Amino acid sequence: MSSNTFNFNRFGMLFKQHFIHNNKLLMYSSVAYVGVIFILLTIVQMGQDRVPHDVEMFRGFLIGFVVVFGILYAGYSFPALRSKESTINYLMVPASVLEKFLFELVSRLGVTFILLPILFWITFHLQGYFFDLFTELSFRPIGFAEVVDFQVPDQIRDSAFWFVTLISSLIMLGFVLPFTGGAMFMKQPLVKTLFSVAIIVIFYAGCVYIALEPLGVAKYNPNDTMWLIPSNEKGAFRFFGSAVVLTNLVMLFVAFRKLKEREV
Numbered sequence: 411m412s413s414n415t416f417n418f419n420r421f422g423m424l425f426k427q428h429f430i431h432n433n434k435l436l437m438y439s440s441v442a443y444v445g446v447i448f449i450l451l452t453i454v455q456m457g458q459d460r461v462p463h464d465v466e467m468f469r470g471f472l473i474g475f476v477v478v479f480g481i482l483y484a485g486y487s488f489p490a491l492r493s494k495e496s497t498i499n500y501l502m503v504p505a506s507v508l509e510k511f512l513f514e515l516v517s518r519l520g521v522t523f524i525l526l527p528i529l530f531w532i533t534f535h536l537q538g539y540f541f542d543l544f545t546e547l548s549f550r551p552i553g554f555a556e557v558v559d560f561q562v563p564d565q566i567r568d569s570a571f572w573f574v575t576l577i578s579s580l581i582m583l584g585f586v587l588p589f590t591g592g593a594m595f596m597k598q599p600l601v602k603t604l605f606s607v608a609i610i611v612i613f614y615a616g617c618v619y620i621a622l623e624p625l626g627v628a629k630y631n632p633n634d635t636m637w638l639i640p641s642n643e644k645g646a647f648r649f650f651g652s653a654v655v656l657t658n659l660v661m662l663f664v665a666f667r668k669l670k671e672r673e674v
Contacts, residue, residue: 415506424505424513440529447475447533455541462538462549469557472530477584480522484585485600487518487592488669497672507670515589515662522585527554572647579654586661593665 429436451471455463463471490500503510531554538549591603 416508416512417506420505421509421513424503424509425517427503428513428517443475443479443526444529444533447471447530448537451534451537452541455537460541460545460547462541462545462547463534464550465552465556468534468552471534472527472557475530476522476526479526480585481588482600484518484522485588485592485603487514487589487599489592491593491596491672493596501673507666507673511666511669514592518589519585569644569647572644572651576647576651576654579651579658583654583658583661586658590661590665590668593668 451463454467455461490496500510505513535549535551538551542549587607588600588603591606592599595602
């Protein structure tokens with residue numbers, strides 16, 4: 411079987427096998443996630459004299475819960491690679507490397523961006539309607555359209571596409587990095603990934619500072635013909651947006667190659 415082949419039947423069997431082997435863990439994890447949301451929303455509402463949560467509160471809690479639980483979940487991708495025995499069993503599963511990689515990608519990032527927000531929305535409304543019984547104020551349902559409804563500042567309206575691309579790519583990178591770390595490290599992948607990212611960021615920031623201040627690069631004014639160096643706001647968004655998109659693709663490719671390397 412080629413490591414790059416893809417078959418929908420085998421791909422579907424991976425999901426079925428995963429659900430059969432981990433149905434209790436998935437159920438307990440979902441209940442814990444919902445329970446934590448319900449308890450924290452209740453504590454905050456009690457501290458605000460039982461005033462129902464509004465859109466801003468919904469948005470803040472949504473981002474917080476998805477980021478925290480999403481990074482934890484993505485950071486322990488490829489769980490079968492945590493020990494030699496389970497790795498051998500995982501590599502003997504009759505599926506190609508591409509199918510195994512796409513399964514982890516869809517199941518990890520798909521859960522993060524689809525199921526976690528939906529579970530939060532359901533719990534948020536259950537908690538809101540429940541507290542309607544104990545307050546004279548009425549809870550108002552909130553939809554996802556209200557959460558993502560924001561105005562692009564006028565000063566960056568001409569570069570709105572690249573601005574949105576940059577922000578969305580940075581959000582995606584926050585989950586792709588721990589996902590890739592799960593494929594690279596056998597023991598404590600999330601901790602090692604966060605440590606590696608911290609070291610890289612510190613090193614990069616130090617190099618930028620040295621280049622801008624001691625070496626005097628900050629005083630250099632490039633002309634418009636040097637397209638690799640952004641000379642205006644739109645160019646900066648385009649440059650960094652493209653760089654982050656490319657970084658996401660490179661990180662996913664690294665994760666795929668690391669999984670394929672274990673098959674050899």
